[in-house]
Amino acid sequence: MDKCFFCKGSLENGMTNYMLDIDGHFIIIKNVPCHKCSQCGEVSYSGDTVAKIEKIVESLKKALTEVAIVDFVA
Numbered sequence: 278m279d280k281c282f283f284c285k286g287s288l289e290n291g292m293t294n295y296m297l298d299i300d301g302h303f304i305i306i307k308n309v310p311c312h313k314c315s316q317c318g319e320v321s322y323s324g325d326t327v328a329k330i331e332k333i334v335e336s337l338k339k340a341l342t343e344v345a346i347v348d349f350v351a
């Protein structure tokens with residue numbers, strides 16, 4: 278199991294909502310798998326997850342509304 282980058286606490290698998298602000302447009306991606314530190318609560322993502330987030334954001338940019346809420350799994 279990985280250790281927290283900040284406090285060296287142990288990381289646990291979890292889910293979180295990823296929020297992003299692009300020029301006043303809010304993108305919320307729900308149910309994103311993450312690693313959460315049991316000590317300080319810091320959240321980190323795997324490389325695969327980051328790549329998929331980037332893909333989702335890229336596809337949303339083409340039809341950006343004021344607030345976009347998508348599911349990570351979808």
Ligand SMILES: [Zn+2]
Pocket residue numbers: 281282283284285286314315316317318319
């Ligand atoms: Zn930590």
